[in-house]
Amino acid sequence: MAQSRGPKIGRRPKKKAVPVAAARPWGVIATVAAVAVLAVTIIGYAAFASWRGTRPWGDRLAEISGLTDYKAQKPAWLTQDHKEGPLDYAVKPSVGGDHNGAWQNCTGDVYPAPIAAENATHSLEHGAVWVTYRPGLPAEQVRQLEERVRGKDYTLMSPQENTPGPISLQAWGYQLVVDSASDERIDTFLSAARINAGPEVGAPCSRGITDTGTAPPPSAGG
Structure with a gap:
């Protein structure tokens, strides 16, 4: 006679393994x-x-803090006649107006002494930017300015006694005065105004005079 088997004691039902989530990196x-x-x-x-x-270059110039726009404020000053001999300019250094027939060479020229405004103004008419600084500006700052100008067409640089600040940049109808050669506005001004601001865009900067001295030399016209 078969014996009946009772329930097995001591065995627990198996639990399903729970996957462990990997740690996120x-x-x-x-x-x-x-x-x-x-x-x-x-x-x-x-x-x-x-x-x-x-x-547009005019928009970039207009955004420069401290820029003086003589094209907008004093357009009557920006005449373009050729006149010989010394001339008087309302803005010093000049930002435009009548000028001598010869322009100052402006192919990245760095002049060691002041130059005649009557010739530099003619350079501005051709689209040059004239970088000027007061005599006595620290040599390191002069060097920083030279690096921006030397060999760069449509720029010229000279010390000038009559600058309204330590450093002054002039293009035809525009002026920017700054205290230091490290001022970032210098690069913006050069980039926007060089070649563009002059009323005779495309006129040469080469074959100009290279004389120094504030008295203009006899001009051969140009």
Whole structure:
């Protein structure tokens, strides 16, 4: 006679294994996210800077803090007749007006002494930027200015006694006065005004006179 088997005692039902979630590499994720944000920022700034550089030169000049726009304020001063001998200018250093027939050479020339406004003004008419500084400006600052000018067409540089500040930049109809050669506005002014501001765009800066001295030499016309 078969014996009946009773329930087995002491055995527990098996539990299903619960998978353990792998730890997320939060440090790596944060680093990747930070790099992505930085990359987007850099690309965005580069695009913005590129856009700023392609805008009309007049708009770029107008944004410069401290710029004096004589084209807008005193257009009657910006006459363009050729007159010989010494001339009087309402703005010093000159930003435009009648001038001698010979222009000052402005192919990135760095003059060691003051030059005649009557000839430099003719250079401005051709589109040059005239960088001037007070005698006695620290040598390191003079060197920084020279680096921006030397060999760069449509620029010239000289010390001048009558600058309204330590450093003064002139283009036809515009003037910017700054205290230091490290001022970033200098580069903006040069970039926007050089070649563009002069009423005779395309006129040469070469074959000009290279005399120094504030008394204009006899002009052969130009």
